[in-house]
Amino acid sequence: MSVPLEEIIAHQRRNTRQAATAPESTCATFTLDPQLLQALGMNALHLDIHSRYAFDRAAERLAMWLTLDLHDIERVELEMRLLGLVPEDLQDHRVARARLDGARLAFEIDPDFGQQLARHCAERLGLSGPEAYAEVSLAQTRAQLAAAGIEVGEALQRALADYQRHWGRIELELRPPEPLAPLQLAAIPPEQIVGRLGMSLVVNGRPVLPLEIHFRPRPRATTPSATVDAPESAAGRPHAGYRIQRRYRPTSVARLGDHLGEKVRIRPRGQPSREGVLIAVVNGEAQLEQRVPGGTVEAYVPLREIESVEVEEQIKVPWTPDSGVRSVPAK
Incomplete structure (x- = not known):
């Protein structure tokens, strides 16, 4: 298959009814936006798709x-093995008996393309070079993992750092000790996922050992009230401490991806401001989690429509026992 990038861009504009995404915004996250590819000197996407199955x-x-092979850019390979199925089960939508026997996912970025992208984006973002862009990408990856409540071990951290500097191939394989049904998969405690799925990871031919992944609850947005830290002395009497005030400071749309998991305030042109926890910046949009009575909702704001961005920060205000102030409303 070969598709001119201009056709893809025109199709996106017809369907989203919005202006083109700025290359700076796509550089802030690793997004293969067609306009970014155009800026890299490409005129068309050339790809092969292969699929097959065997009963x-x-x-x-x-x-x-x-297999999806995007020539000179990336290649994705997916393999899956299921037990407890015959062709009639799929025809009649009877898949409850299916059990996962194994799976493999491989993702590969062409190193030459990765380096070209890093050089281009470093220039676009005003960074000193590809190494600085790699550091920005690593910081964003860490923020995305933290926002999702995921902590990774040192071996995986080193592998990710090496990959985002040199690119290449990541291969994830699942070999559960025993086939797992869908309900069993859903019931696996997060801390047991690696072992129960028989998970292994190889980055550029080197196994990641030990493969440590820990899951933590995602932090909730803080309530708009200040807290006080007034530690006690050895005699049990409170001494001078501080209170926390929260305020917003401006940042740029291009740096929005650096604030994943933080509370932000976004003002789209001609619309009221939107406040919430930033959970993703993908496909030319900022995704916010906003608290509402009874739960949360997600809001999507096109980057091209953003007039201003502010991120919440905390500052310490001196406090003494004589002040009589124990908390201060956030401004």
Whole structure:
């Protein structure tokens, strides 16, 4: 398949009814936006898609393969093996008996393309060079993981750092000790996922050992009230401490991806401000989680429509026992 980038851009504009995404915004996250690819000197996307499946009726086994090869940019390979299925089950939508026997996902960025992208984006973002852009990308990756409540071990941190500097191939494989049904998959405690799925990870031919992934609850947005830290002395009497005030400071749209997991205030042109926790910056949009009575909702704001951005910060205000002030409303 070969598709001119101009056709993809025109199709996006017809469907989203919005202006083109600025290259600076797509550089803030690793997004293969067609306009970014144009800025890199490309005129068209050339890709191959291969897919196949195989049923073993006697063993009630289904194997599936899918490969997407975006020439000179990236390649994605997916393989999955399911047990407890025959062709009639799929025809009649009976898949509850299916059990995961194994899976493999490989993702590869062409190193030459990765370096070209890093040089271009470093210039666009006003950074000193590809190494500085790699550091920005690493910081964003860490922020995305933190926003999702995921902590990774040192070996995986080193592998991710190496990958975002040199690019190449990541291969994730699942080999559960015993086939798992969908309900069993959903019931696996987060801390047991690596072992119960038989998960292994290889980055540029080197296994990541030990593979440590920890899941933590996502932090909730803080309530708009200040707190006081007034530690006690050895005699048990409070001495001078501080209170916390929260305020917003301006930042740029291009740096929005640096604030994942933080509370932000975004003002779209001609619309009221929107406040919430920034959970993603993808496909030319900022995604916010906003608290409402009874739960949360997600809001999407196109980057091209953003007039101004502010991020919440905390400052310490001196406090003494004589002040008689224990908390201060946030401004």
